[in-house]
Amino acid sequence: MLEDLVVWYLFLGGAGAGLLFVSTVLEMLSPQAIDSSRACQGARCAPKPAYRRFFGPSYGMGIAAVALGMLCLLLDLGRSDRALAIFLQPTLSFISVGAYALAALVALAAVLAAIWLFGADFFHRLFVRVLRVFVAIASLVVMAYTGLFLASMPSVPLWATPWIPPLFVASALSSGIALMVCAVVLTGSGGEFKATLQRIQKIDAAVIVCEILLLGLFVLAAFLGSETARMSAERLLAGDLAALFWGIVVVLGLVVPLACEALNRRMGARAAVFSGILVLAGGFFLRWCIAQAGMAPDIVSSVMAALGIQ
Template identity: 65%
Template sequence: MLEDLVVWYLFIGGAGAGLLFSAAVLESLSPHAVDRTRAARSNRYVPKEAYARFFGPAYGVGIAAVALGMLCLLLDLGRSDRALALFLQPTPSFITVGAFALVILMLIAAVLFAVWMLGALSLPKAAACAVRVCCMVAAAVVMVYTGLFLSSMSSVPLWASPWLPVLFVASALSAGLALLVCVIVLTGSGDEFTTTLRRIQKADAVIIVCELAVLALFVASAVFGGDTARLSAERLIQGDLASVFWGCVVVLGLAAPLVLEAVNRAMNPYAVIATGGLVLAGGYFLRWCVAEAGMAPDIVASVMGVLGIQ
């Protein structure tokens, strides 16, 4: 069974990567280098200092989340030599790719964090664009590799699904956007970027709808995926995990944020933070449910197979 620290890593690392990916995309789309005169005529000019208050904390929290996720993974390994072996003696595996992607992501994001928090806004446009693209690529790798790693475990039928990586990416993006919105509101930048916040919430609503659809496909594929996968799906739908799955994942983590984002047109900060908190909680319990439902039936099936009992 996956340890709690691994589940926390899957959640926090994914949310941090989702935040950094979203921040890099937003920075690429933001007109912070727009001509002052033309922007002033349209009353849409936002000073660079405001963008620094927006992107600086966003990148900082994203780096902290990814670092905390790595710490959970290292604590779960329990031995420093095992962690060092991933880098000193790399092998072609999802774990190795993920470990390097995590380190690269933090290093790249640290550059963007320094640019905004230390006031180094004179970075050449081409270099800044290249750094942002690298940040997006590294964050995408971090978001997708955990799902690919778990889905490659054919011994766990629930996880051996092509929908699992898609589900984890959608969840990571949603959690990243939720974390980003909370950071913006809590740091006081929300008043200057109300329109941006609305667009982020609209994007998150679309992602949540996609996540609901992928989750349904993931569970349906397990129901028709053989006896062991069906047992895992039944634990989620009507078994011992049903209350957490339906209550914490589907209702509180997906449906409730979708409703709150639809009705909170005035961008009330308390409602924004509450919505973000629900999305983040749902992201954690999604991974917990997937981990719990996948492992227990597989262990039973493996023991039965060894004993020759079918």
């Protein structure tokens, strides 16, 4: 079966990539974040202090989440030679491709983090603009990869569906927004960017609606699929996983945050953080429940082979 460390790897990688994607998009839409009043030499300008307090924690949190996801992968492999083999002897397996995508994302985002965390003003503006695009692309690759990783296993009927990659992308975006809100509010910059956070939460509400629709299509596809896929879906809806699925994933992870964000004008900082925590819990248990529901004793060996674990 998929170990909990693998689920954490999928969740943290997706959530961190979602946060980095949202951060780069917001940065692209915020040209006023660069202090044009300060002297610029060679088109190198310093970021405004207020925006540093917003983007700094966002990039820092995103990189930390992706790095923790990578650590979970390495710990799950168990042996240092396996970990080194991923990078020194790359294959076309999703584990190998995902590890490289995560490493590339961390390396690229670290430059943007240096700007906003430490006020680095020696980067050329054109270089930073191009770098933002590459970080956004790498983030999208990682978000999509976490769903493609499971969908690539035809031996698991519940996972072998085109709906799981977009479902995980939507979940990663929502989790990324939740991480951003928590990072900005908990570091004390929520008041300065209250209007921005409210707009972000409205976008998150739309993403959650999409996630609910995709989750419904995912379950429907399972019921219309093979007998094994239908039995796996029944575990989610009425079986041993139903309490976690309905209670944490659907109600606490989707419905309650959606209701909170629909009323975001009345939400204070604590309520915003509480809603974000619920979204993150729902994102993790979404992956955990889907991973558990898809597994059965007769397909464990094929999944282990796909993971490269003998």
